[in-house]
Amino acid sequence: MNNNDIELSWFKSSYSSGEGGMCVEVAATADTVHVRDSKNHHGAQLAFSIREWDAFIGRLTAEEFGA
Template identity: 80%
Template sequence: MSDKHVNLSWFTSSYSSSEGGMCVEVAATADTVHVRDSKNRHGSRLAFSIRQWDAFIGRLTAEEFGA
């Protein structure tokens, strides 16, 4: 089954605020992690494999991205 046909359960990032800043929501299936802008829920979204998402989170944790 394609993720396009799955009813996703979206969660707002704990780093998002209600002050109108950068806000993201994340939803996961067994194979994919989806990310969207919480202020534009019907707009574009990104989809990552679990392996890609784990690598991304690992780099964030290691602070490899500049501020």
Template identity: 80%
Template sequence: MSDKHVNLSWFKSSYSSSEGGMCVEVAATPGTVHVRDSKDRHGAQLAFSIRQWDAFIGRLTAEEFDA
């Protein structure tokens, strides 16, 4: 998706800590949710449709992923 160069309003995950490790930020646009590593803000980012994001969050909530 070509929203990478658009000014996005990024929000750090409430599950991210200031101690390093796995920290993510998300930004939403109409129809798309963007995800990036909060420690590498100029690096790669993922973009998901709202439907894909909802499915992902549903699976996280159901604890379907291994830790």
């Protein structure tokens, strides 16, 4: 099954302003977290394993990426 066959419930970032900035939407399944551009629903999507997503969020929380 590919990602297009899965019914996903997308959530827009709470930091989105609606003023045309760079915003993302996220959808989760039991095994993956999907990310897409909130202004281009039919464009490319990224899919991460839960383990990869947890590592990414952990690094964000630790502010390892800088401002």
